Amino acid sequence: MNRTSLFLFLAIMLAGCASSKNTTGADVENMLNEQRYTFVARTVIPTEDSRYNPRFMFPNGNNLYQLTSGYDLKVTRDSVTAWLPFFGRAYTAPLDPTKGGIKFTSTDFDYKKSMRKKNTEITITPKDVQDIRSVFISVSPGGYAYVQVLSLNRTPISFNGIIEP
Numbered sequence: 424m425n426r427t428s429l430f431l432f433l434a435i436m437l438a439g440c441a442s443s444k445n446t447t448g449a450d451v452e453n454m455l456n457e458q459r460y461t462f463v464a465r466t467v468i469p470t471e472d473s474r475y476n477p478r479f480m481f482p483n484g485n486n487l488y489q490l491t492s493g494y495d496l497k498v499t500r501d502s503v504t505a506w507l508p509f510f511g512r513a514y515t516a517p518l519d520p521t522k523g524g525i526k527f528t529s530t531d532f533d534y535k536k537s538m539r540k541k542n543t544e545i546t547i548t549p550k551d552v553q554d555i556r557s558v559f560i561s562v563s564p565g566g567y568a569y570v571q572v573l574s575l576n577r578t579p580i581s582f583n584g585i586i587e588p
Contacts, residue, residue: 448564454588455543455562457500458534461587462560462568464494467579469510486575494582496558496570503547503558504528511578525572527552562586 454460489506497504499559507525529549530534537544545560556573571581 424559446501450588451562451564451566451586452543455536455545459500459588460498462496462498462582462584463492463587464490464507464570464572464582464584466490466583467508467510467581470512470578470580473574481544490582496560498534502530503532503549505555505558505572507572507580507582509577509580510579511521513577515576525555527555529555565572 436551469488488510493507494507496569507523507555509524527549529547529552531549531551533546533548533550535546535548539561541564543562545562547558547560548557549558554574555574556575559571559573561569566586568584568586569581570584571579573579
């Protein structure tokens with residue numbers, strides 16, 4: 424590759440990166456107010472308990488795991504749909520091995536939104552899902568989010584990720 428084509432290639436790549444749309448605080452606030460957003464999980468933070476599961480700790484003490492794409496929590500005004508992984512202790516196991524993870528769709532739920540410092544705090548309490556007690560979501564103005572899922576039959580699990588339309 425000669426210098427001219429290399430320079431042209433780099434210029435096109437930089438122009439493409441500069442033109443990509445970033446999510447602003449106003450966009451995030453509108454999505455949260457309209458209850459039309461998707462939390463895309465990037466990392467998972469299992470509950471650590473060295474008594475029964477020391478393998479969740481890396482040698483440096485970090486228990487943050489990177490996830491592949493495809494794990495999300497979709498929120499609309501009439502439904503909440505979760506497709507998230509689970510690592511931890513389950514007190515009851517599903518009979519069907521394909522029913523693992525945190526997978527549910529709720530159409531009857533409480534949705535409470537409040538502000539805490541600069542973050543928006545959301546509590547979702549499904550009424551028609553037996554295993555999930557509540558889902559807590561904390562969203563920063565830039566669209567970064569922390570989600571914690573509390574279950575009746577499993578240890579709590581948390582996720583870091585982003586909010587998308």
